[in-house]
Amino acid sequence: MRRIVRTLIVLIVLGVAIGLYLTQPRTLPDGFTAGTAADPQAGALIFAAAGCASCHTSPGAETDGMPVLAGGQAFASDFGTFYAPNISFDQTAGLGGWSLDEFARAVTLGVSPRGQHYYPAFPYAAYQHMTAEDVANLFAYMKTLPGDATPSRAHDVGFPFNIRRGLGLWKLAFVSDDYVMAADTETLARGRYLVEALGHCTECHTPRNAVGGLDRSRWMAGAPNPSGKGTIPNITPAALDWSEGDLVEYFTSGFTPDYDSAGGKMAEVVENLSRLPETDRAAIAAYVKALPAVP
Amino acid sequence: MRPFSLSVLTLVAASLAAPVLSDGHSSKALEAAAKARNANMSMIGYHMGVLGSMAKGEAPYDAALATAAAENLQAGAAMSRIVLYLEGSEQGAVAGSRAKAEIWSDSAGFEKQAIAFETAAAAMVTAAGTDLEALRGQMQALGGTCGDCHKPYRGPRN
Numbered sequence: 001m002r003r004i005v006r007t008l009i010v011l012i013v014l015g016v017a018i019g020l021y022l023t024q025p026r027t028l029p030d031g032f033t034a035g036t037a038a039d040p041q042a043g044a045l046i047f048a049a050a051g052c053a054s055c056h057t058s059p060g061a062e063t064d065g066m067p068v069l070a071g072g073q074a075f076a077s078d079f080g081t082f083y084a085p086n087i088s089f090d091q092t093a094g095l096g097g098w099s100l101d102e103f104a105r106a107v108t109l110g111v112s113p114r115g116q117h118y119y120p121a122f123p124y125a126a127y128q129h130m131t132a133e134d135v136a137n138l139f140a141y142m143k144t145l146p147g148d149a150t151p152s153r154a155h156d157v158g159f160p161f162n163i164r165r166g167l168g169l170w171k172l173a174f175v176s177d178d179y180v181m182a183a184d185t186e187t188l189a190r191g192r193y194l195v196e197a198l199g200h201c202t203e204c205h206t207p208r209n210a211v212g213g214l215d216r217s218r219w220m221a222g223a224p225n226p227s228g229k230g231t232i233p234n235i236t237p238a239a240l241d242w243s244e245g246d247l248v249e250y251f252t253s254g255f256t257p258d259y260d261s262a263g264g265k266m267a268e269v270v271e272n273l274s275r276l277p278e279t280d281r282a283a284i285a286a287y288v289k290a291l292p293a294v295p
Numbered sequence: 296m297r298p299f300s301l302s303v304l305t306l307v308a309a310s311l312a313a314p315v316l317s318d319g320h321s322s323k324a325l326e327a328a329a330k331a332r333n334a335n336m337s338m339i340g341y342h343m344g345v346l347g348s349m350a351k352g353e354a355p356y357d358a359a360l361a362t363a364a365a366e367n368l369q370a371g372a373a374m375s376r377i378v379l380y381l382e383g384s385e386q387g388a389v390a391g392s393r394a395k396a397e398i399w400s401d402s403a404g405f406e407k408q409a410i411a412f413e414t415a416a417a418a419m420v421t422a423a424g425t426d427l428e429a430l431r432g433q434m435q436a437l438g439g440t441c442g443d444c445h446k447p448y449r450g451p452r453n
Contacts, residue, residue: 060447229387230451253435254442259343260336261438263393263445270442 023168025111033100036136043141046134048275049198050127052142054268055084058150063271069094070148075121076227079212080157082121090147104135110171117167119155120212125175129197174213181219181290191287194280199273204232204265221294238293247285248278325384329392332379335371342368343437346423350434361423361430365416372416376409386450393450401447408444415440 047053053067055075061068071086088094095103102113110117110124118124130138160166179196183189195201206214207223222234233239242250246257251273254262262270273281320328345364348354383389385396398405415437422433 225451228450230393230453233452253438255343255347255438259340259347261441261445263442263449264451266451267442267446 020165022172023117023165025115025117025168026109027111028101028105028109033104033132033136036100036132038140039137040141040144042134043137043139045276046130046138046198047141048272049194049280050130050138051199051269051272052087052138054265054272056087063268066145068146068148069142070150071152072150074227077121077212079161080155082119082155082157083153084121085152086148086150087142088145088148089143090149093149093151094147095142096147100136100139103139104132107135107138110167110175117164117171119157119164119167120170120174123200123203125171125214126197126200126203128175128177129179129193134198170211170213173211176216180216181287183287185286187283187286188290190280191283191285191290194276194284195287199269199284201235201269205235218294220288220291234294235288236291236294237289238295240288244282244285244289247288248281251281251284252278320381320383322389325381325389326391328379328381328384329389329394332394333391335374335379339368339371342371343441346419346430346434349427350431356427356430358424358426362420365419365423369413369416369420372413376406380405386453391453393453395448395450398448405444405448408440408448412437412440412444 053063053069055073056069056071057063057067058070058072059074061070069086069088071084073084075082075084086094089096091097098106098113105111106113106118106124108124108128108130110120110122110128112118155162179192180202181188181192181196183192202214202220204226205220205222206216207218207221208214220235222239223232225232242257250256250262251270253274254267254270256262261267273284342364345354346361346368349356349361380394380398382399384392385394385398386392415433419430419433419437422429
């Protein structure tokens, strides 16, 4: 009997140790941001391509002029409601005290400066592919934006999803280091970087399993609207027959080939994409056309 | 006993009134309103397309045709919203509707965007008949008003 108890205790301790090890928040590779420049102008394009303002400005904020990243937009989900935090560079309410490395760890690994996992409502599963150069430029640009003292609102998430350590398991299961699409031309590689890394298009356009992991076998095949009514459309060639020119036009003016116009969150995406060079919009179009058809 | 019978009465009254929704519109009327809105949007889209293909150089510029398209578009933009946007006909409540509830909860904001569209459509009538350059310039302004309204007030496809 005593032996059984002792074995059990050993097993439990071992299990907890393995669990803690596996769910450990990762740290940046050594020297990740070393030697990077800080070019705010280049960072403005990263900021647009990554769509930061679409979620981190306050609800209903004007999109003209300098974005104020005060946070506060609510994102309802099956796991609770997430509130986008204040990521302005205010000293107390925002990222004012952050170092570049802390910022890089947050963006590419989804880990806070205090070593806590972020919820994947923050699309770090996509941003993990961001180059150190782009992270550094983004950081430099965001520093030029106005600060705002509005405190971040706590997420409204119930047990067990309120245990952040558990997100380590989620990351293990669903954050893959690999890109989904092959890219054998320079244009496709650029398109893939814009779509899979910065644009995080798949966060809405790909369906998820019961615990919120992306179903990579149905890549971009459409999904229920994560926060509201209606559906996010299938944009694989099985459902979308637009030409590359049609796609570029849509990313520029928001007009579909039959002169419907982008609405909702996609209208914000178009606003962001229209700020990028046309070659980038063409690269995204090439990527979309190369998607495998998923009915 | 009295409060009970009162509440029973209320229930009976409510069930009698059920086919007529809170704002006095039957579900059939709400559905018809959503359908009419979608039809009007198709009309607007068609005429945008005529102007857009000239702006993009896909079709030759034709002042008379462009003016006609702009006039029809203006008529669509000026359709009275009181009868088209019946309260209770939002997405989820009525089949085929993509109207967000914000149209009614933020009616002043919606009205502002709708008037901006009307104004831009009216300006297009003049621009379309002037020359291709004027048409192109106004196309941008007019197109912007589509997105400005669809962003806060239209939901994704059903």
